[in-house]
Amino acid sequence: MAFLCLYAFSVLYFSLKGTDGGHFQCEPLRDQTCFGSRLDYNFTTLDLVTDSDTQLDVEENLKKWEGLKFLSKCWSVLQPLLCQVYKPQCFNDNVTLPCREQCLATRKPCSVVERYKEQWPDFLQCERFPVGNCKGGSVTELQLNESACKRPLVATKHESSWYEGIEGCGIQCENPIFTTEEHTRIHRFVGAFGSLSFTCSLFTMITFLIGWKSQNRYPSVILFYMNTCFCAASMGFLIQFADGARNRTVCREDDTMRLQEPGENDCFLCILTFVLVYYFSLVGALWFVILAFSWSICFKSLGSTRDNFAGKVVYFHAIAWLIPLTLAIGTLAMKQVDANSLSGICFVGYKNPNMRAIFLLVPLGLDLLIGGSFLTQGLATLCKLRRANPNFLSHRAAHKIKETIMRVGVFSFISFLTVFTTFACHVYEYHNQKIWEESYRDFVRCIAEKVARGQTWKATCSVGTRPDLSIIELELASLFGTGIAMSSWTWTSNTLQTWQKLWRRITRKNRHPELSHYKIIRRMKKNRVAPAVLYPAIPEVQMDAIMKMSEAIQGQGSAVKAPAPKQDNEEPLKLKSISELTPQENPS
Numbered sequence: 001m002a003f004l005c006l007y008a009f010s011v012l013y014f015s016l017k018g019t020d021g022g023h024f025q026c027e028p029l030r031d032q033t034c035f036g037s038r039l040d041y042n043f044t045t046l047d048l049v050t051d052s053d054t055q056l057d058v059e060e061n062l063k064k065w066e067g068l069k070f071l072s073k074c075w076s077v078l079q080p081l082l083c084q085v086y087k088p089q090c091f092n093d094n095v096t097l098p099c100r101e102q103c104l105a106t107r108k109p110c111s112v113v114e115r116y117k118e119q120w121p122d123f124l125q126c127e128r129f130p131v132g133n134c135k136g137g138s139v140t141e142l143q144l145n146e147s148a149c150k151r152p153l154v155a156t157k158h159e160s161s162w163y164e165g166i167e168g169c170g171i172q173c174e175n176p177i178f179t180t181e182e183h184t185r186i187h188r189f190v191g192a193f194g195s196l197s198f199t200c201s202l203f204t205m206i207t208f209l210i211g212w213k214s215q216n217r218y219p220s221v222i223l224f225y226m227n228t229c230f231c232a233a234s235m236g237f238l239i240q241f242a243d244g245a246r247n248r249t250v251c252r253e254d255d256t257m258r259l260q261e262p263g264e265n266d267c268f269l270c271i272l273t274f275v276l277v278y279y280f281s282l283v284g285a286l287w288f289v290i291l292a293f294s295w296s297i298c299f300k301s302l303g304s305t306r307d308n309f310a311g312k313v314v315y316f317h318a319i320a321w322l323i324p325l326t327l328a329i330g331t332l333a334m335k336q337v338d339a340n341s342l343s344g345i346c347f348v349g350y351k352n353p354n355m356r357a358i359f360l361l362v363p364l365g366l367d368l369l370i371g372g373s374f375l376t377q378g379l380a381t382l383c384k385l386r387r388a389n390p391n392f393l394s395h396r397a398a399h400k401i402k403e404t405i406m407r408v409g410v411f412s413f414i415s416f417l418t419v420f421t422t423f424a425c426h427v428y429e430y431h432n433q434k435i436w437e438e439s440y441r442d443f444v445r446c447i448a449e450k451v452a453r454g455q456t457w458k459a460t461c462s463v464g465t466r467p468d469l470s471i472i473e474l475e476l477a478s479l480f481g482t483g484i485a486m487s488s489w490t491w492t493s494n495t496l497q498t499w500q501k502l503w504r505r506i507t508r509k510n511r512h513p514e515l516s517h518y519k520i521i522r523r524m525k526k527n528r529v530a531p532a533v534l535y536p537a538i539p540e541v542q543m544d545a546i547m548k549m550s551e552a553i554q555g556q557g558s559a560v561k562a563p564a565p566k567q568d569n570e571e572p573l574k575l576k577s578i579s580e581l582t583p584q585e586n587p588s
Contacts, residue, residue: 026090030055034083045090049123058086067445072149073168074110081106085123100129152176152447158252160260173251175341177440177463186342189473194237197483201231204487211498218309219294222287223489229284230483236276239269240344249273249346250339258339259351262332270346274337275328277345282324285367285419290316292374295408299381331359342472353433361430364423375412379405411489418482425475429467439464
């Protein structure tokens, strides 16, 4: 019974202890300052706090809270509350407590406390303080000291830039977990490989445009669209090398990193790089799937004269261009475009890993699965055709099929490998992003505490776990390597001949290659000079007809060379074989 009475008395005592006018044990105040501001009273009490037994303990515990000095909005409301709780004014064993409204005012701007300490200490629970009648005395009027945001946080008015709910402070533009030297290293890496990918893709595009009349057919024209896409994606990375473009792309005017774009301020370059890299990368990946599908149906219909792509071209373009467009518009509408100071671009999911999974990993994974299936079917068809008809196929046809198998196989393997590596790197980032964020929080907290105490943080604060720089380089190399791989299909002797023809056309050198007898017969029929073939010798009348034919063919862009006028001492030209039908000059 006595125990129950003692328990009831203790509960009643502690419940009254948290109210204004309760009985407390006053003691002289040894240090009449609180966070550098002078207090205008001489007595205090330790009965409000549970983590301090002496005033020396109070000073030590107050230093632990100094790490929040760099949070301007938080510190402006938290500093008076801490002083009123740790060093309250005590007079005649009575203490005027802070009101509940004053305590609740600290919760939103200081939500970072709950992130780092899981919850507020029990003596700072707002339920312990009375409602209304806020009397803070001179403590509530304390002037803030060094309340500005400290690096790596900077002051900002953009709510989307606030770091982890810390009002008024956002992450600096240059990611602090990477050094300036590492930023420079990746910057040069992007410049080298991005320029190479852009050059290769642009070369392939121009090659197709030179011979567009003969190349504008499926499935070969798909390679033109693929290289166009990766050329645009490479351009998105290279924009940062223009004067001042890098900072305008990834940084806002207040020197915070661009997050959750598009926002209210100018973000044109950020959105431009996002569209070029994200949209055209997905379009290029879809054209890769369409190329694999086209090869598959072409190989299955070898020897057939029907048009396998009649009616399918419209669907090809609709799938390739509209699906990524829908995803890009959805990303912009949800404001999920974030900047990356390391790569110098804006992309999806740098802040929100779930958005990266939805808008990048899922479509890219489906592209790999479907495209790989079609490539496997196409190569299996070619191998089956070669094994099933070894005697039926001529030596030339068999060699051609073998060459096609090797070329398609190598091209498909390299292209698939680069796309898969890019996908794997994105999965790696998605899987580890939460771990990196937690390590980053600890890093920022360590810096804040050291800066608030006037100490050097570089020697003591470090990131426990961060993205591997070699993985980032592998991801970039794979992306640029995909563009280079797509352009490799045109690295043939036919491409060299195409450029030689263009050069002769530019320099106006009328060097005409010797025509085969098949082309000669076809052109002679076209110009109605076929009777000349029937004569064993070509007299002067037929020679004039051939000269007129040559002039007509040259007028149409032919490469047939006109003969020199026949001299009096020349013998009539004998037609020994059909391959000798091309007119040539006789020696004088």
